[in-house]
Amino acid sequence: MWNLLVVEDESIARLGLRYMVDWEKYGVHWKAEASNGEEALLAMETQQPIHIILTDIRMPGMDGLAFAKKALERYPGVQIIFISSYDNFTYAKEAIRLGAVNYLHKPTMDEEEIGASLLKAATNLEHTSAPQPAYTEEERNQYLLSLLDEHTFPEQPLLTELAQPAFETGFRLTVFRKRDDAAPMQDAGHLRFRSLQHLIAEFVTKEWGGLVFHRNYREVVWLCPQYARSTDAVQTRRPGEYGDADKEGKKCPAELNKLLDMVRQKTLELLNVAIICSVSSCYSSLQELPKAYMETLLQLPLNEQSDNFIVRKSKAFIDQHLLEDLSLVKVAASIHVSPSYLSRIFQKEIGESFSEYVIRHKIEHAQQLLRTTNCKVYEISAAIGYMNPHYFSKLFKERTGVSPLEYRNQ
Template identity: 60%
Template sequence: MWNLLVVEDETIVRIGLRYMIDWESRGVRWKAEASSGEEALRIVETEEIHIVITDIRIPGMDGLELAKRIKSAYPGVQIVFISSYDNFAYAKEALRLGAVDYLHKPTMDDEEVAGTLDKVVALLEETRGDKRRTAEGDRSGYLLSLLDKYTFPADPFLAEFETEAFASGYWLTVFRMRDDAVPSRTDPDSLRFLSVQYLIDEYVSRDWGGPVFHRNHREMIWIAPAKARRGAVDPAERSKYLEHLRHKVLELLNAAVIYSASSSYSRLNELPDAYMEALLQFPVNQQSDNFIVRKAKEYVDEHLLEDVTLTKVAAEIHVSPGYLSRVFLKEIGENFSDYVIRNKLELAQKLLRGTTKKVYEIAAEIGYTNPHYFSKLFKDRMGLAPLDYRNQ
């Protein structure tokens, strides 16, 4: 069933549209209504919406601007415009924004609305098929992209969430081997890691189901339906199950694992929150926050003269950008980007005082290709322009 949002400030028009056709017989659920663009945008950001039917003339943000913002953030959402104005310029702009149709309120009838709806559903079904093929083609990479807000797809799809098992929601568990090494793919340790993953996958598939995959041979992630195959299970039973699984891995493979689980979630777009919750509750050990931050700082120190970004460092130490950002702030007390900037500017201070290099040369040396940006950044942080700092 596809979820519909109708954006129309006239109550009588919303009521008329709602009872004009049998929406559910066409696979569409009348999910929400809004009377302004701002309200509609909030609904799209918090609810899972697939179709938006919007009047062009609505209070505040108009329908065209609303569509532009929705398409920018959620390109998979299908837009249909309605308007009292039979205006070619409106229709042209609507088509440019990728709208499926433009309906004229005074003349539209049930057949026209039903025909437009069928067209929208056909497009959504086609898109779902494309996403299904994409997800199956690179399953592991796609699953990983769902765990982080930095990589989360604009219009996510996961086949398991279409099944009855996940109808009540899901919870997520992260497993790690108890050591601080990050084995390479060719390392014998990575074969041991994959043996552990295989055992966990085999074990949970009998009792719960849900995908088991890994991130860079560093951690295993299991997304489990809220209900086990034998029925509902409370958090205490989940903990008992995970502890039993940990003992089973130790018994059969002589491998020690640690784990952390999230609480229950209901929507696919909450997966980054579930993953973050599990990571932030991880037992403190060499692989946890202190270790991650130490490795990140080492990388920054070694590559300070380069363009150092959160995403690049996270990839190097095999964690997600979102997780690195959170633990860095928690452990160091400042944002990752602020840490990098502070260290670069401290180096710039030494170069300004200890060399005769020009400002643009120093900017380039520490990774800033735009000397004007570097000078502004230096003044904002240090209170003086680079040359004033050198000459004081």
């Protein structure tokens, strides 16, 4: 198997490429991916060896041509396949000059054309006698899976990835599962589950590091270093940043919780799959992986179904900013989802529209102010975000049956 690096700035395009081609049929293992040239060079350093590069040309920052030149300088035997949305003669001419395997036109390329380019790259590599990786993707997954059971735990860790310096300060195990009430994911080739695994892996490994694999296409398992990439060494952590409990490995760092919230949000938004997850305490030895895994299973939420976390986050934002001029667009931006998506999910979960929910809560707050203060009606109107007191009085009467003054005098 030859290791492949895919460089493409659009995540949805990378996801499409990953499942457009049966890579292993062509003797290729999808080893790493990057969104620009700088990330790609870093991936080549940390994910060695990389044998084949499939790269877009037009990308922000360092483009594909500039990246290819640097990659060839550092790794002369690497095989490069260019892809581009532009059928540009200048690009093609430069690709040929660099000795690229092929220049593919993205709008028209198909699996057969990509496969032919991969076979050509493999032939070139065989002539250079480059060493091939020891594991296929499935063999790697099975090996990592064996670490979770004390009865199958190997005598010695064989994957070089397990010797990452980031694991020296400890590790946690995180398990992701589809929520009980989420839509079923069964399909012939487990493609939807693979999409879920890939999306989770893309976010957690890029932001934090570690290794991602799956268990029987039922759950995604993340072996994560105790600290994120930016805090790999304990010395870089600010004193008390994670609290005293974290010293004993009992507390999940706030930044890890934030990352997991983002992963849950993105899987729901991009794949329409609701997931739950559980994080273990911090452990110092890989031999403790079976114990860590059992801990995560015991902590997984059961039958979690009501108020998904996007709605909870939006309701929390509304509560914090109730006295301001709230809008669907503003709340959606605060939790990084589209206004139309938030509107749909809000109606589904709460049973009323976003605007009705906000108005109801504003009126309830106005009722409290009318009961407990001597503020004038126009002052209360302004206090809850309505600059027009006549509009406020109309809304108030529609929902309570009486005017603000009549309510106060009851």
